Amino acid sequence: MALNNSTFKKIQSIVGAGYCSIKKEDLACYAYDATANRYLPDAVVFPKDAGEISKIIKLANSEEFYVIPRGSGSGMTGGSVAVMGGVVLVMTRLNRIIEIDTDNLIAFAEPGVITAHFHREVEKSGLFYPPDPSSSEFSTLGGNLAECAGGPRAVKYGVTRDYVLGLKVVLPTGEIIETGVKTAKGVVGYDLTRLLIGSEGTLGIITEMTLKLISLPETVRTMTAVFHEVGKAAETVSEIIRRGIVPRTIEFMDRASIICVENYLKLGLPVDAGALLLIEVDGRAEEAESAINRLEELCINLGAREVAIAKTKEEAAVIWKARKAISPALFTYAPDKINEDIVVPRSRIPDMVRRIEEMKNKTGLTIVGFGHAGDGNIHFNIMLDKKNREEVKKAWAVVEELFDYTVELGGTISGEHGIGITKAPYMPKEVGKDEIELMKKLKRLFDPNGILNPGKIFV
Amino acid sequence: MALNNSTFKKIQSIVGAGYCSIKKEDLACYAYDATANRYLPDAVVFPKDAGEISKIIKLANSEEFYVIPRGSGSGMTGGSVAVMGGVVLVMTRLNRIIEIDTDNLIAFAEPGVITAHFHREVEKSGLFYPPDPSSSEFSTLGGNLAECAGGPRAVKYGVTRDYVLGLKVVLPTGEIIETGVKTAKGVVGYDLTRLLIGSEGTLGIITEMTLKLISLPETVRTMTAVFHEVGKAAETVSEIIRRGIVPRTIEFMDRASIICVENYLKLGLPVDAGALLLIEVDGRAEEAESAINRLEELCINLGAREVAIAKTKEEAAVIWKARKAISPALFTYAPDKINEDIVVPRSRIPDMVRRIEEMKNKTGLTIVGFGHAGDGNIHFNIMLDKKNREEVKKAWAVVEELFDYTVELGGTISGEHGIGITKAPYMPKEVGKDEIELMKKLKRLFDPNGILNPGKIFV
Numbered sequence: 020m021a022l023n024n025s026t027f028k029k030i031q032s033i034v035g036a037g038y039c040s041i042k043k044e045d046l047a048c049y050a051y052d053a054t055a056n057r058y059l060p061d062a063v064v065f066p067k068d069a070g071e072i073s074k075i076i077k078l079a080n081s082e083e084f085y086v087i088p089r090g091s092g093s094g095m096t097g098g099s100v101a102v103m104g105g106v107v108l109v110m111t112r113l114n115r116i117i118e119i120d121t122d123n124l125i126a127f128a129e130p131g132v133i134t135a136h137f138h139r140e141v142e143k144s145g146l147f148y149p150p151d152p153s154s155s156e157f158s159t160l161g162g163n164l165a166e167c168a169g170g171p172r173a174v175k176y177g178v179t180r181d182y183v184l185g186l187k188v189v190l191p192t193g194e195i196i197e198t199g200v201k202t203a204k205g206v207v208g209y210d211l212t213r214l215l216i217g218s219e220g221t222l223g224i225i226t227e228m229t230l231k232l233i234s235l236p237e238t239v240r241t242m243t244a245v246f247h248e249v250g251k252a253a254e255t256v257s258e259i260i261r262r263g264i265v266p267r268t269i270e271f272m273d274r275a276s277i278i279c280v281e282n283y284l285k286l287g288l289p290v291d292a293g294a295l296l297l298i299e300v301d302g303r304a305e306e307a308e309s310a311i312n313r314l315e316e317l318c319i320n321l322g323a324r325e326v327a328i329a330k331t332k333e334e335a336a337v338i339w340k341a342r343k344a345i346s347p348a349l350f351t352y353a354p355d356k357i358n359e360d361i362v363v364p365r366s367r368i369p370d371m372v373r374r375i376e377e378m379k380n381k382t383g384l385t386i387v388g389f390g391h392a393g394d395g396n397i398h399f400n401i402m403l404d405k406k407n408r409e410e411v412k413k414a415w416a417v418v419e420e421l422f423d424y425t426v427e428l429g430g431t432i433s434g435e436h437g438i439g440i441t442k443a444p445y446m447p448k449e450v451g452k453d454e455i456e457l458m459k460k461l462k463r464l465f466d467p468n469g470i471l472n473p474g475k476i477f478v
Numbered sequence: 479m480a481l482n483n484s485t486f487k488k489i490q491s492i493v494g495a496g497y498c499s500i501k502k503e504d505l506a507c508y509a510y511d512a513t514a515n516r517y518l519p520d521a522v523v524f525p526k527d528a529g530e531i532s533k534i535i536k537l538a539n540s541e542e543f544y545v546i547p548r549g550s551g552s553g554m555t556g557g558s559v560a561v562m563g564g565v566v567l568v569m570t571r572l573n574r575i576i577e578i579d580t581d582n583l584i585a586f587a588e589p590g591v592i593t594a595h596f597h598r599e600v601e602k603s604g605l606f607y608p609p610d611p612s613s614s615e616f617s618t619l620g621g622n623l624a625e626c627a628g629g630p631r632a633v634k635y636g637v638t639r640d641y642v643l644g645l646k647v648v649l650p651t652g653e654i655i656e657t658g659v660k661t662a663k664g665v666v667g668y669d670l671t672r673l674l675i676g677s678e679g680t681l682g683i684i685t686e687m688t689l690k691l692i693s694l695p696e697t698v699r700t701m702t703a704v705f706h707e708v709g710k711a712a713e714t715v716s717e718i719i720r721r722g723i724v725p726r727t728i729e730f731m732d733r734a735s736i737i738c739v740e741n742y743l744k745l746g747l748p749v750d751a752g753a754l755l756l757i758e759v760d761g762r763a764e765e766a767e768s769a770i771n772r773l774e775e776l777c778i779n780l781g782a783r784e785v786a787i788a789k790t791k792e793e794a795a796v797i798w799k800a801r802k803a804i805s806p807a808l809f810t811y812a813p814d815k816i817n818e819d820i821v822v823p824r825s826r827i828p829d830m831v832r833r834i835e836e837m838k839n840k841t842g843l844t845i846v847g848f849g850h851a852g853d854g855n856i857h858f859n860i861m862l863d864k865k866n867r868e869e870v871k872k873a874w875a876v877v878e879e880l881f882d883y884t885v886e887l888g889g890t891i892s893g894e895h896g897i898g899i900t901k902a903p904y905m906p907k908e909v910g911k912d913e914i915e916l917m918k919k920l921k922r923l924f925d926p927n928g929i930l931n932p933g934k935i936f937v
Contacts, residue, residue, distance in 0.1 A: 122720060122825035123854075145722070167665045178663060180672075181640065194912045202821040203853040204637060205890040206626045206676050207897060208909050208935060209917045213639075213672035217665045234722025261581060263604070263693025306765050362661040366581035394662040431664040438666060450667050453653045458668045464923050476667060 022061035022106065026082045030064055030106070033074045038065040038112075049107045052092045052099050053154075054441055055355070060087065060101035067112050069187060069195050069226035075108065076224070077193035079470040087472050088220040090130065090159030094166060095358060096439025098219045102474040110161050113226060116140055124232045125184060125201065130161020130225045147235040149176035152435065153343060161225050167217035169435035171299075171342075174393030175267040176233075178435070180216050187227035188215060191466035201229055214461075219437050220472045222465045236301035239267075240311040241335035244296045244318040245289050245325040249273055249376070249388075252294035253369040255321045256392045259298075260365050264313060268299035269393030270342055273372070276389045280341050283348035288341060289325070296323075296392065297342055299335075345389050346400075352385050353402035357414055361421065363430035365395040374424050375399055382413050396434035422448055438476045446476070481520035481565065485541045489523055489565070492533045497524040497571075508566045511551045511558050512613075513900055514814070519546065519560035524568050528646060528654050528685035531567065535683070536652040538565070538929040546931050547679040549589065549618030553625060554817060555898025557678045561933040569620050572685060578603055583691045584643065584660060589620020589684045606694040608635035611894065612802060620684050626676035628894035630758075630801075633852030634726040635692075637894070639675050646686035647674055650925035660688050673920075678896050679931045681924045695760035698726075699770040700794035703755045703777035704748050704784040708732055708835070708847075711753035712828040714780045715851045718757075719824050723772060727758040728852030732831070735804050735848045742807035745800055748784070755782075755851065756801055758794075804848050805859075811844050812861035816873055820880065822889035824854040833883050834858055841872050855893035881907055897935045905935070 022041070030039050040046070041062045049063045061084070066072045079086045085105025092099050101107055114131035121144050128137060134155040141148050151170035152158055158168070164186075169178045185199025188211075199205065199212035215223050246252040256269055272280075272295045281288040289295070296318070300310040315326050329335040349356055363371045372388065375397075379386045390398035401417055403410040422432050422445050432449050433442055447455065459477055463469075481500070489498050499505070500521045508522045520543070525531045538545045544564025551558050560566055573590035580603050587596060593614040600607050610629035611617055617627070623645075628637045644658025647670075658664065658671035674682050705711040715728055731739075731754045740747040748754070755777070759769040774785050788794040808815055822830045831847065834856075838845045849857035860876055862869040881891050881904050891908050892901055906914065918936055922928075 120823075120825075122716060123823040124719065125823075167669075169663055173663060177640075180669075181636075190912075190916070196913050196916065197910065198913065200821070200890045201888045202823055202890055202893070204628055204632065204821050204850075204855055204893040206637075206894055207890055207892050207901075207905060208914070209681070209920055210626075210639075210672050210676055211913065211916065213669050217669050222668070234724070257581060260583065265693070303765075303768075305768075306762070309762070309764075362659070362663050364579075364582040364584075364661055366579075391663075396663055429660045431659045431661055431666055433666050434661070434663040435665060442666075446666060451656065453649075454655050454657065454667070454670065457649070457655065457670065460923055461668055461920075464919055 022084050026078070026084060027062060029078055030062065030075060034064055034066055034071050039063065049089060049092065049109060050100065052094045052097060054095060054097045056097050056100055056440065058100045058102050060107040061104050062106045063109060064106050065109050065112050069189055072108065072189045072224055072226060073193050073195050075106070076189055076191060076470070079106070080192065080468050084470070085473050086470055088224045090162030091157045093154040093158045094162060094439060095360070095436040096441045098166060098437055098439040098475060102440055108224065110159065117227070119144055119146065121146065126230045126232055128160055128228055128230060130159060130164070130228065132160045134158050134160055134163055141232055142235055145235050146232040148182060148230060148232055150179045150182055153346070160228065164216050164225055164228060165218065165220045166435070166437040169391065169394070169396065171268040171270055171391055173391060174269055175265050180213060182231045183212060183216055183228060184231050185229040186212055186215060186225055188223040188225055190223050191471040199229065217437065219439060219475055221462060221475055238304045238307040239299060239301045240307045241297070241299045241329040241338055242311055242315060243327050243338055244298065244323040245292045246294045246323055247292065249294040249372050250369050251322045252296055253372050253392070255296065255318055255323070256368055257366050258321055259314065259317065260393065262317065264310060266298050266314065266393065267301045268297065270297040271389055271392035272342065272345065273388040275385065275387040276345050279348045279352060279387065280344045283351055284341065284344055286337060286341055297338055349387060349400055349402055353404055355403050355405040357401040357403070357418060358398060359418060359421070360390070360396060360398050360434045360436045361425040361430055361432055362394060362396045362434035363425060363428045367428040367430070368392060368395055368397070370428060371397060371424070374421065378417050378420065382417060384410065384413055384417060386417065394434065395430070440475060443476060443478045481543050485537070485543060486521055488537055489521065489534060492537070493523055493525050493530050498522065508548060508551065508568060509559065511553045511556060513554060513556045515556050515559055515899065517559045517561050519566040520563050521565045522568060523565050524571050526571050528648055531648045531683055531685060532652045532654050534565070534567065535648055535650065535929070539651065539927050544929055544932050547683045549621030550616045552613040552617045553621060553898065554819070554895040555900045557625060557896055557898040557934060561899055567683065569618065575599055576686070578605065580605065585689045585691055587619055587687055587689060589618060589623070589687065591619045593617050593619055593622055600691055601694055604694050605691040607641060607689060607691055609638045609641055612805070619687065623675050623684055623687060624677065624679045625894065625896040628850065628853070628855065630727040630729055630850055632850060633728055634724050639672060641690045642671060642675055642687060643690050644688040645671055645674055645684055647682040647684050649682050650930040658688065676896065678898060678934055680921060680934055697763045697766040698758060698760045699766045700756070700758045700788040700797055701770055701774060702786050702797055703757065703782040704751045705753045705781065706751065706783055708753040708831050709828050710781045711755055712831050712851070714755065714777055714782070715827055716825050717780055718773065718776065719852065721776065723769060725757050725773065725852065726760045727756065729756040729801055730848055730851035731801065731804065732847040734844065734846040738807045738811060738846065739800050739803045742810055743800065743803055745796060747800060756797055808846060808859055808861055812863055814862050814864040816860040816862070816877060817857060818877060818880070819849070819855060819857050819893045819895045820884040820889055820891055821853060821855045821893035822884060822887045826887040826889070827851060827854055827856070829887060830856060830883065833880065837876050837879065841876060843869065843872055843876060845876065853893065854889070899934060902935060902937045
């Protein structure tokens with residue numbers, strides 16, 4: 020299904036010559052995502068609206084080429100790369116916040132809006148859009164919806180799925196449809212909205228979204244709790260949840276993450292600690308004050324060696340700087356990484372943390388653990404040099420064993436990154452044959468010619 | 479597709495002769511739901527588990543009969559009635575709460591569990607399952623999932639969809655599948671869980687569910703605010719939401735509801751008022767206290783003529799008694815009713831309330847308005863005598879006009895009752911042709927022989 024010259028001319032006539040390219044240097048810019056996998060597309064196209072996208076999709080069906088929707092390319096599992104060639108459809112021109120309706124607490128936006136930009140705009144009106152993937156400064160809302168992104172605030176506020184009321188979508192057959200509602204509730208017909216969310220750009224191309232907003236919490240309070248032992252930190256997370264305290268964030272860093280960030284940023288982190296928890300609460304000032312004090316007491320009672328509540332926004336910002344630096348800092352350990360985002364039932368975090376320790380000791384590999392502990396969502400990163408075949412082999416054996424153990428504990432192999440290409444071989448560990456067959460049938464129903472984002476989710 | 483004798487014998491051999499019947503007197507008990515539509519099934523069957531259900535479904539495909547899943551038959555749109563005959567599959571024997579996992583705040587339950595029974599059981603462990611349809615004392619969890627039930631607490635806590643993590647389901651082709659996760663998050667594959675929720679028993683039969691629980695709020699505070707004018711009450715609802723106060727409930731009763739309940743129960747309600755709001759907040763004691771005081775002040779500032787905060791649980795119970803009596807009390811007005819559950823953007827509640835007033839004055843019909851105002855979800859009930867053809871004709875003209883106006887305001891024709899049979903003719907007012915075609919294709923994909931709950935949602 021290579022793209023011939025006459026087809027490209029037709030694409031040019033749809034979007035205009037200035038908004039598409041087949042030049043190698045342009046294609047190279049849209050060949051990768053955060054997985055570092057590279058696949059050169061045949062063309063890159065920048066449509067301006069649903070109408071143009073619909074025309075391209077219809078052309079793709081009649082002239083047989085693949086279409087791969089792409090936001091900022093910050094995905095962690097290869098969802099937006101052109102594994103089988105084709106046209107990468109870059110959604111960044113659809114970047115308007117159409118309306119922020121402060122009376123009804125909803126917003127209408129296009130998929131190319133940068134997530135953090137959207138955060139700042141709604142916060143100007145005293146409103147709040149909770150989903151906050153770590154990539155929010157460059158990821159797009161459309162990409163967040165396609166993957167059903169999470170983030171630190173999911174403990175209290177839930178994930179992207181919980182903030183989408185309705186969609187405008189171009190189907191893989193070219194029809195432009197609308198799903199869902201503009202109201203707080205609605206149960207008319209099948210839930211196409213949530214079927215599309217998290218479908219990783221394989222069932223349709225989102226061109227507009229109706230998002231639910233809530234009131235911006237008056238105050239945020241931030242604290243850190245340092246533990247000698249990683250097991251104690253994990254048990255503290257379970258206990259916080261069990262007690263019914265609902266922080267908005269409970270982030271976790273193991274010793275390897277702490278050391279790595281400290282070497283990178285020199286912030287004075289406790290490099291001899293077993294683990295660090297970053298806990299944040301929000302709400303009205305007196306409520307947040309009361310909650311943070313209860314959490315301080317609880318952490319100390321459960322064996323934290325040191326608890327510090329940030330006194331100012333600046334102090335809180337330093338803590339977050341450390342947490343957000345983990346991913347880039349990791350490359351000081353090794354040139355490559357394998358990054359997974361398993362989730363286990365919260366009470367099983369101590370088991371999983373122990374197993375990761377065991378694997379580290381057994382293999383001698385650098386394995387770093389951090390993540391959204393409040394959700395049981397642990398990012399384990401195996402650092403390696405991809406040129407070292409022995410290391411690569413060992414690393415994938417670790418992934419395999421940790422995925423098996425995740426499923427054994429009643430967990431899932433992806434909490435927020437999706438399946439894409441990197442996890443596709445492992446999906447059958449978690450999802451049964453009949454279930455996968457049903458999903459494949461859904462894919463064929465939506466996309467009978469298989470033109471939209473092929474080679475993803477299913478092996 | 480009538481049920482012949484040899485087929486019934488095969489059903490008997492699957493579930494046992496004591497758990498199925500073709501006797502008219504038994505069939506009559508399962509011929510209706512809350513719509514008062516009556517359709518006699520050919521047989522009624524009480525399976526004990528997913529295995530038996532799968533066998534019946536396979537038999538239905540090979541011997542060509544319809545299967546209609548049913549919980550308590552409390553649905554408001556005909557979702558569980560056998561409009562085309564067939565076997566009504568009563569799920570009440572699958573009524574175990576399998577586990578309440580207090581460490582991970584999840585529960586495993588079967589679909590036949592009564593909702594309020596489930597509430598009480600999880601509350602014994604200090605946990606909370608928020609969805610609370612008004613029928614909760616007799617509705618089943620399975621029915622709640624099939625319709626994506628809401629309820630008064632949805633303002634703060636969301637609807638049934640938001641509390642389901644995973645399902646076990648018998649597909650219309652007989653396979654038993656599992657969907658979703660047992661963890662706080664998960665994005666592996668397409669979201670079959672939410673596609674099945676709200677599909678009104680047409681895409682599969684739920685046989686087990688994994689539900690998300692939260693911590694039971696320490697305190698609940700209840701208040702009423704009485705307004706001279708219904709418009710003022712509606713504007714107060716909008717203002718509460720705009721100010722970012724999040725009550726767990728904002729229920730609304732118009733004058734007709736107040737008078738009706740007062741005549742029925744003699745509670746001393748203000749029968750000369752234009753409208754009454756029932757507002758409830760929850761949380762830690764001091765937080766609830768502070769919120770209820772802010773709401774009291776706000777209601778007075780916005781023109782409430784009288785605000786009363788319940789001092790005891792007993793006082794709060796009386797207020798709820800009034801609210802919950804509306805539906806039964808309405809039959810003192812007339813022998814029949816048409817009950818709709820439209821939702822409009824919250825800021826448009828005053829417009830909708832005014833339009834209902836206009837229709838009342840224009841037609842002379844008794845139209846009663848109440849419902850979950852915090853969500854913009856208004857239940858309007860037209861009281862009539864179905865033997866009076868003139869009245870019936872006028873009433874359906876009112877429904878038609880109010881549905882048109884709902885869609886014009888950006889609303890939806892069903893917030894929680896679903897489409898079933900009663901709203902099927904109106905769905906095209908809200909949902910486009912391509913969208914309905916896609917939904918029909920989904921139905922055919924799941925149920926190629928059309929054996930499961932036929933004649934619903936689509937006309």
